[in-house]
Amino acid sequence: xxxxxxxxxxxxxxxxxxxxxxxxxxxxxxxxxxxxxxxxxxxxxxxxxxxxxxxxxxxxxxxxxxxxxxxxxxxxxxxxxxxxxxxxxxxxxxxxxxxxxxxxxxxxxxxxx
Numbered sequence: 001x002x003x004x005x006x007x008x009x010x011x012x013x014x015x016x017x018x019x020x021x022x023x024x025x026x027x028x029x030x031x032x033x034x035x036x037x038x039x040x041x042x043x044x045x046x047x048x049x050x051x052x053x054x055x056x057x058x059x060x061x062x063x064x065x066x067x068x069x070x071x072x073x074x075x076x077x078x079x080x081x082x083x084x085x086x087x088x089x090x091x092x093x094x095x096x097x098x099x100x101x102x103x104x105x106x107x108x109x110x111x112x113x
Contacts, residue, residue: 061084
C-alpha cells in the first residue's frame, strides 16, 4: 500500500492531467518550480499545507481529494471533473437541481455502444 506522500503525488498527477495541465503550467500557477511538482507527483516530497491548498485551488479539487482522507470508496473513484460537478450542484437552487437531475437521467438512457 502506498504511503501518504505517494498517494498525494498520485492524486496531484491525476487531477493535473484531468485539468489538462502540464507540470510547468501547474508550477507557474502555484508559484513553485516544475521540478518540485515532479517530486511531489513521484512521492519524493511532502508539500506544506499552504502549497497543497494552492494546488487544490488551481486544479479545482479539495485538499481531502489530494490527501485521500475522509472519503468513502465511491468518492475515491470519482474523477476531479465529477467532484467539480458535485461542488457546482451544491451551489444550485433546488429548481435547477431538478432540471439537472432530469438531464442526467436523460443522458443516462443514451449510453455509448
